[in-house]
Amino acid sequence: MPELPDVEAFRKYIQSTALHKTIRDVKVFDTAVLKNTGPSVLAGGLKGRSFEQAERHGKYCLLALDNSKYLVLHFGMTGFVKYYKTGTQAPNHVRVAIEFENDYVLAYDSQRKLGEIQLIDDATRFIESWKLGPDVMNPDFSDKDFLKALSGRRGTLKSTLMNQKIISGIGNVYSDEIMFQERLHPNTKVADLDDEQLGLVFKTMQRIFAQVIETGIEPQNMPDSLLTHHRGRDMKCPSCQGAIEKIKVAGRSAYFCPSCQAH
DNA sequence: AATATTGTTCAGCA
DNA sequence: GTGCTGAACAATAT
Numbered sequence: 001m002p003e004l005p006d007v008e009a010f011r012k013y014i015q016s017t018a019l020h021k022t023i024r025d026v027k028v029f030d031t032a033v034l035k036n037t038g039p040s041v042l043a044g045g046l047k048g049r050s051f052e053q054a055e056r057h058g059k060y061c062l063l064a065l066d067n068s069k070y071l072v073l074h075f076g077m078t079g080f081v082k083y084y085k086t087g088t089q090a091p092n093h094v095r096v097a098i099e100f101e102n103d104y105v106l107a108y109d110s111q112r113k114l115g116e117i118q119l120i121d122d123a124t125r126f127i128e129s130w131k132l133g134p135d136v137m138n139p140d141f142s143d144k145d146f147l148k149a150l151s152g153r154r155g156t157l158k159s160t161l162m163n164q165k166i167i168s169g170i171g172n173v174y175s176d177e178i179m180f181q182e183r184l185h186p187n188t189k190v191a192d193l194d195d196e197q198l199g200l201v202f203k204t205m206q207r208i209f210a211q212v213i214e215t216g217i218e219p220q221n222m223p224d225s226l227l228t229h230h231r232g233r234d235m236k237c238p239s240c241q242g243a244i245e246k247i248k249v250a251g252r253s254a255y256f257c258p259s260c261q262a263h
Numbered sequence: 264a265a266t267a268t269t270g271t272t273c274a275g276c277a
Numbered sequence: 278g279t280g281c282t283g284a285a286c287a288a289t290a291t
């Protein structure tokens with residue numbers, strides 16, 4: 001579930017709670033979420049250090065340490081972070097707890113263990129070596145770059161938008177949202193669209209994310225014109241009140257309004 | 264009790 | 278080689 005706007009909310013949360021505090025201890029309760037590292041290496045890399053800056057690229061949260069290394073958090077489908085005083089308010093599936101000298105904890109919770117945590121030397125090199133595409137909300141990411149990234153793609157627009165190596169930040173829910181706002185059928189292929197239509201897709205996806213980042217990720221605060229909280233069984237289209245349907249597109253479930261998003 | 268869900272990786276196919 | 282699709286992964290809800 002955590003897509004770009006969710007991870008951006010986590011980033012802001014960490015930025016406003018857990019920066020500039022010395023790390024006293026790191027407790028790993030489940031090594032399944034550790035990538036390329038063991039518990040002692042992770043603890044050794046964090047103890048005595050502090051987080052100085054919280055950054056984000058796509059669905060990755062990058063925490064800069066005071067020795068210029070980074071702790072990378074990916075949240076999988078069910079991950080989140082929480083900051084609380086030791087011994088209080090711990091969530092149910094804490095996999096890693098980072099304890100500070102002020103008796104507060106930054107906990108990484110992931111019910112389904114599909115997220116990942118790792119220490120890296122350099123954020124730019126990490127993004128390059130993983131071949132991640134540009135972040136959707138990066139101000140340097142232009143509509144020209146978008147057209148270039150999509151040129152020659154043979155698959156559906158939905159699966160292409162979800163490919164983090166092409167562009168970073170869009171998941172299943174918001175790819176449906178972008179298709180809905182542009183009134184495109186979920187099976188629409190990239191090759192079916194001309195540059196002008198793709199330019200509109202580019203503007204729309206940035207507008208949606210900007211809107212959700214501003215209003216917050218709580219569904220009740222989102223504008224009702226979004227499909228996102230009408231996604232599901234027995235839901236109605238916020239535009240025409242028709243029934244929302246579900247089909248499989250590139251192996252994922254796609255929710256859409258068959259009358260607003262005709263072929 | 265199967266099935267769907269979610270993001271990423273990877274096998275297999277065109 | 279390349280790019281795309283679908284299965285696998287974990288744990289839970291329905």
